[in-house]
Amino acid sequence: MPELPTDPPTPPSRTPSGSEDGRYGTDLFAPDETGEGERIDYGALAYDAVSRARLTALGVGPGWRCLDVGAGTGTISRWLAEEAGVDEVLALDRDPRFVNARPTGRLRTMAADLTDPSLEPGRFDLVHCRFVLMHLPQHAEVLARLADWVAPGGWLVVGDAVDLTTADSPEPVYRRAMAAMWQVLRERIGTDTGWVTRYPHLLRELGLREVGAELHVPPLTPDAPVTAFWRTTWLSMREALEAAAAPDGGAALAPGGLDRALEYLSSPELAELSPGMVTAWGRRPA
Numbered sequence: 001m002p003e004l005p006t007d008p009p010t011p012p013s014r015t016p017s018g019s020e021d022g023r024y025g026t027d028l029f030a031p032d033e034t035g036e037g038e039r040i041d042y043g044a045l046a047y048d049a050v051s052r053a054r055l056t057a058l059g060v061g062p063g064w065r066c067l068d069v070g071a072g073t074g075t076i077s078r079w080l081a082e083e084a085g086v087d088e089v090l091a092l093d094r095d096p097r098f099v100n101a102r103p104t105g106r107l108r109t110m111a112a113d114l115t116d117p118s119l120e121p122g123r124f125d126l127v128h129c130r131f132v133l134m135h136l137p138q139h140a141e142v143l144a145r146l147a148d149w150v151a152p153g154g155w156l157v158v159g160d161a162v163d164l165t166t167a168d169s170p171e172p173v174y175r176r177a178m179a180a181m182w183q184v185l186r187e188r189i190g191t192d193t194g195w196v197t198r199y200p201h202l203l204r205e206l207g208l209r210e211v212g213a214e215l216h217v218p219p220l221t222p223d224a225p226v227t228a229f230w231r232t233t234w235l236s237m238r239e240a241l242e243a244a245a246a247p248d249g250g251a252a253l254a255p256g257g258l259d260r261a262l263e264y265l266s267s268p269e270l271a272e273l274s275p276g277m278v279t280a281w282g283r284r285p286a
Helices: 034-058 075-084 138-150 170-186 196-205 224-235 240-241 259-263
Strands: 066-068 088-093 107-111 124-130 148-160 211-217 276-283
Touching: 034 075, 034 124, 034 148, 034 224, 034 276, 066 075, 075 107, 075 124, 075 224, 124 138, 138 148, 138 196, 148 196, 170 224, 170 240, 170 259, 170 276, 196 211, 196 276, 224 240, 224 259, 240 259
Parallel strands: 066 088, 066 124, 088 107, 124 148
Antiparallel strands: 148 276, 211 276
16 A cells, blocks of 8 residues: 555635535545445444434324435435325435435425525425534534424424544554544535534524434444445545544554554454434424
8 A cells, every 4th residue: 555645635625515516525425436325325224223213203104294304315215205104205415316216106306405595495394304414514504494494393303423432442443544534524524523412402592392312322343234334434535534634744544554444344353332323303383
């Protein structure tokens, strides 16, 4: 493997929404790249059961109109339409190609940029948004708009990543690879998870009631979907991760460090708690 540069890469120019040329993360996670849909699906497999259980507990079902923001490959959108039996689902995504690849009744798609101030999809009994706001520098503004799209008596359910475990890992190669990933996401996209634990307070400040929150931290095992998600994410980001600079100006990863971290994810000695997901919800007064 070539020696890593010691100087940080020059970050690409970004629009105010934290994306390159208005397209979030396409230099790191190109939708046209082979395996990108599979990478997203691994994340869905890791967290969908938690999201479905929360939506079920809130009573989602027949008669509801639902908006799934940042729908990804559409796993939650299709579950709402096919199993929860809601009346209508609108899957909103900047690039809904993965949702459109598997059409189903009562499910519509909308290609839109969530940061567009003119966006007005309507009012819904459920607005669900997962792993989106953490990538948007204007997350507070967008969260307020999501709350405005909730009909009286309806629910806003939001979820984002939080990493409470990596810093305590005894495995340096894993710790450094994960730290480099968060650094690259922050510099290239604007990703920030530092505020995510404040979700309950933010929802209350927006006037929502019956606010609640929960944390899910899945274990990393070699055959777990969440492990496959991090593995494929690191592979997609290989060039950026190997060029990432540490705060002291040196390389964030030593030569061969990413490959050793990938080997650790496949090792029977793997014993970590993955970065997790905070899910928060609140109800608009009727």
